[in-house]
Each structure stands twice: as structure tokens, then as C-alpha cells.
Amino acid sequence: MKRPTHLPARDLELLSAYIDGALPAAQAARLESRLKEDMDLRTALEEIRVVALALRKLPPVPLPRDFTLRGADVPARRPAAYPVLSLATALATLAFIVVFGLDTWAQGFSFGAGAPLAAEPGAPEGQALEVGPSMAERAADMGEDVTPTPPAESLMAGSSPATPPYVSPSPTPTVTPTPAEKEFDGGLQGLDLVDRLKIGFGVLALGLASVTLIVRRRRS
Amino acid sequence: MDEAGLIRDAQQGDLNAFNSLVLTHQAVAYNLAYRILGDGAPAADATQEAFLSAFRHLRSYRGGSFRAWILRIVTNASYDELRRQKRRPAVSLDGLGSDDPDAPEDGAEFLAPSTEEDPEQALERGELADALKKCLGGLPPEFRIVAILVDVQGFDYAEAAAVVRTPVGTIKSRLARARARLRDCLEAHRELLPSRFRLESGPGE
Numbered sequence: 085m086k087r088p089t090h091l092p093a094r095d096l097e098l099l100s101a102y103i104d105g106a107l108p109a110a111q112a113a114r115l116e117s118r119l120k121e122d123m124d125l126r127t128a129l130e131e132i133r134v135v136a137l138a139l140r141k142l143p144p145v146p147l148p149r150d151f152t153l154r155g156a157d158v159p160a161r162r163p164a165a166y167p168v169l170s171l172a173t174a175l176a177t178l179a180f181i182v183v184f185g186l187d188t189w190a191q192g193f194s195f196g197a198g199a200p201l202a203a204e205p206g207a208p209e210g211q212a213l214e215v216g217p218s219m220a221e222r223a224a225d226m227g228e229d230v231t232p233t234p235p236a237e238s239l240m241a242g243s244s245p246a247t248p249p250y251v252s253p254s255p256t257p258t259v260t261p262t263p264a265e266k267e268f269d270g271g272l273q274g275l276d277l278v279d280r281l282k283i284g285f286g287v288l289a290l291g292l293a294s295v296t297l298i299v300r301r302r303r304s
Numbered sequence: 305m306d307e308a309g310l311i312r313d314a315q316q317g318d319l320n321a322f323n324s325l326v327l328t329h330q331a332v333a334y335n336l337a338y339r340i341l342g343d344g345a346p347a348a349d350a351t352q353e354a355f356l357s358a359f360r361h362l363r364s365y366r367g368g369s370f371r372a373w374i375l376r377i378v379t380n381a382s383y384d385e386l387r388r389q390k391r392r393p394a395v396s397l398d399g400l401g402s403d404d405p406d407a408p409e410d411g412a413e414f415l416a417p418s419t420e421e422d423p424e425q426a427l428e429r430g431e432l433a434d435a436l437k438k439c440l441g442g443l444p445p446e447f448r449i450v451a452i453l454v455d456v457q458g459f460d461y462a463e464a465a466a467v468v469r470t471p472v473g474t475i476k477s478r479l480a481r482a483r484a485r486l487r488d489c490l491e492a493h494r495e496l497l498p499s500r501f502r503l504e505s506g507p508g509e
Contacts, residue, residue, distance in 0.1 A: 091484075093480075096484055097476055097480040100480035101480070131487050132480075132483045132484065135486045136455050138436060139436065139451065139455035139486075140456070142456050144331060148334075148344055148348050150330070152323040152326045153319060153323060153326065153359060158356070158359060
């Protein structure tokens with residue numbers, strides 16, 4: 085006779101599912117008609133049924149102890165604010181780096197190219213006059229051939245109609261006030277937008293990082 | 305409170321709510337670990353580790369049967385314990401005895417005693433427990449877990465599939481093969497089987 089392990093896998097699965105009542109009605113009917121004719125199949129069914137019965141008769145094992153958790157067992161969970169603070173710190177730091185990097189790159193680019201820029205239309209006339217000579221001096225120091233800056237009087241007066249309007253070689257359209265002027269203006273009033281952004285993002289990143297560390301330390 | 309409410313509170317870090325869930329599921333969790341590992345002490349460790357892990361990762365629970373979710377963690381913790389035992393061969397699956405002198409005899413806790421049974425029945429119970437324990441322990445893990453879930457714990461195929469994370473068809477196939485192998489194994493331990501479980505056909509018959 086055939087042992088269950090010697091049965092075709094398909095028959096074995098059918099018998100096993102039949103025991104559990106997991107066969108569709110049509111399949112169960114076909115199997116029942118085969119069982120009537122095939123003694124080996126019938127014996128295998130009984131053997132599998134005995135095994136399933138033996139396993140099902142196993143009663144539950146009593147619990148050796150209670151598995152509920154105590155506060156001391158459970159590591160403290162970081163509060164919901166922690167991931168938000170971490171993300172905000174990262175974003176503020178990234179913003180600071182981007183603004184700082186772009187500003188540095190822009191300054192270096194315009195400085196290195198030496199391309200003369202037109203003075204901002206709305207800028208006071210004196211600004212172009214202040215910056216012009218210093219750029220020329222710096223370029224001269226580097227050995228470049230730079231056309232000397234015309235005197236201020238000739239620019240102010242527009243000495244000759246044939247003379248093209250003076251173009252300031254200023255690296256930036258606006259002129260940054262000297263530190264003394266900044267102090268004189270008091271705080272951020274003397275700073276341009278980029279400087280304000282740099283300071284703002286920097287302070288924000290530092291502040292958020294401090295708060296995040298404090299929160300983390302309190303919870304750990 | 306219903307289970308969904310307890311899960312929601314536990315996900316917010318409420319340990320009391322989580323412990324209510326532990327109380328509901330700890331019996332089936334420990335029994336599963338016990339039947340996978342075949343020994344009480346490592347099963348208790350695996351169960352405790354599983355509940356700790358469940359609490360830590362409760363936010364990853366995305367609905368469905370919570371019992372199946374918990375038992376999947378218990379199964380994984382038990383497999384981890386099995387791997388640890390393999391790395392430390394001194395503690396083998398066959399070493400089913402306990403260090404505890406008050407612990408029940410081998411196999412006795414596998415089948416709980418009945419208050420009405422006579423000594424012969426108690427002996428039968430112990431013998432059958434021994435045979436089943438040895439045979440279950442000899443099955444490949446993927447067959448063992450299915451036999452335990454469906455035949456011992458009484459899960460339906462769908463819930464067993466949710467615990468093992470395999471299709472229902474695979475559960476059916478593994479269960480059939482597990483039962484066939486158990487049948488052969490029990491036949492090999494025929495002398496241990498009580499008469500009412502002794503199978504009619506023997507080898508070569």
C-alpha cells in the first residue's frame with residue numbers, strides 16, 4: 085500500500101484540505117468518488133486524519149509568567165516633536181549653506197570675470213565713484229591692463245558728448261556699506277538681503293539644533 | 305475598549321493599552337514559541353522579546369489581523385532563538401529537559417493533564433507528547449510553523465498565511481507535506497504511541 089509520503093503531491097494536498105473541509109464542493113465530490121474505489125487513498129486519508137487529530141488534541145501550554153511590559157523594560161520613545169525638530173534643523177542648515185554658497189559663488193564669479201557692471205539705475209551717483217577706483221587698483225595689483233577711471237568731475241559733468249557714459253567696474257550692482265557704516269546704521273538695517281538671509285538661517289539652524297539636542301537628551 | 309482603540313492608544317505610547325493587548329495574545333504567543341522551540345525557557349525569552357519588539361515597532365502596524373502581526377513577530381523571534389541555539393550546539397533541541405528541578409517531566413507540559421484521567425491515560429499522554437514533540441522538532445521550520453498554526457493552534461489557512469506571509473496555496477501544500485512527514489515520524493516512534501493513536505498499517509504492510 086502507499087504511504088502518504090509516497091502519494092503524488094497533488095493527492096496529498098487534496099486529502100489534507102479535505103480533512104480541514106477546505107475543498108470546494110465539486111472537488112470534494114470528485115475526491116469522495118475516488119476514495120470509494122481506491123483503498124490506498126482511503127488508508128492515506130485515515131493516516132493523515134490521525135496525525136491531525138493527535139496535534140489538535142494537544143492542549144494549551146500554561147503560561148510560565150506574565151509577559152506584560154513594565155516601564156523599565158521599555159526604552160523611552162522619542163516624542164513626536166523630535167523628528168519635526170530634526171527635519172527643521174536640517175532644512176535651516178541646508179538653507180544657510182545654499183545661501184552662503186550661492187553668495188560666495190556669485191561674488192567669486194563676478195570678481196573673477198572682471199566684467200564691468202553698469203551701476204544700478206537707482207543707485208546714488210557717489211556709489212559708483214567710490215567703488216570704481218578700488219577695483220581698478222585691485223586689478224592693477226594683479227597686473228591687468230585696466231583703463232583708468234575718469235575723474236569724478238568729468239563724469240558728473242558729462243565732459244564730452246562723444247565720450248561713452250562711464251561704467252563702473254563694481255562687482256555688484258549695489259555697494260556694501262563699510263563696517264563703520266553698518267554699526268552706525270545699527271543692527272541689520274545696513275545689511276543687504278543676502279546677508280540678512282545668511283544670518284537668519286544660521287541663527288535659526290543653531291537654535292533648532294540646540295532645542296533638538298535638549299529634547300533628545302531629556303528623553304534618553 | 306475595543307482592540308482597534310487599544311492599538312491606537314498603544315501607538316501613541318500608552319503602555320497600559322499595549323499591556324491589555326499583551327494579556328489578550330500572550331497565551332497564543334507563548335504557545336507558538338513553545339511549539340517552535342520545544343522548550344519553556346527559550347520560548348519565554350522569545351515571547352518577551354517579541355512583545356518588546358512589537359511595542360517598539362507598533363507604528364509599523366498597518367491594520368489587518370493584529371494577532372497575525374504579533375504572531376509573525378513571535379515566529380521571527382523564535383527563529384532567531386533557534387539560530388542562536390544552532391550557534392551554541394551545547395543547547396540543542398533535543399535537550400528538552402529543564403534545569404529547574406520543579407519543572408514537569410519531559411513532555412508532560414506538552415500535553416496538559418486532565419483531572420479525570422487515570423494513571424494509564426497519564427502515561428499515554430506523556431508518551432504521545434514525547435512522540436509529537438520529537439516529530440514536530442524534526443520537521444523543517446517552514447513545515448513546522450504551518451503544522452503548529454493550523455493543527456495545534458487551530459488557525460484557518462488564511463490567518464496562517466498572514467502569519468507566515470505566504471500564499472494560502474503554499475500553506476496548503478506545506479501542511480499536507482508536514483502531516484505526511486509527521487505520519488512517518490510517528491510510525492517510527494510507534495512504540496511510544498498509545499494504542500488508540502497507533503496506526504493500522506506498518507512498514508511493509
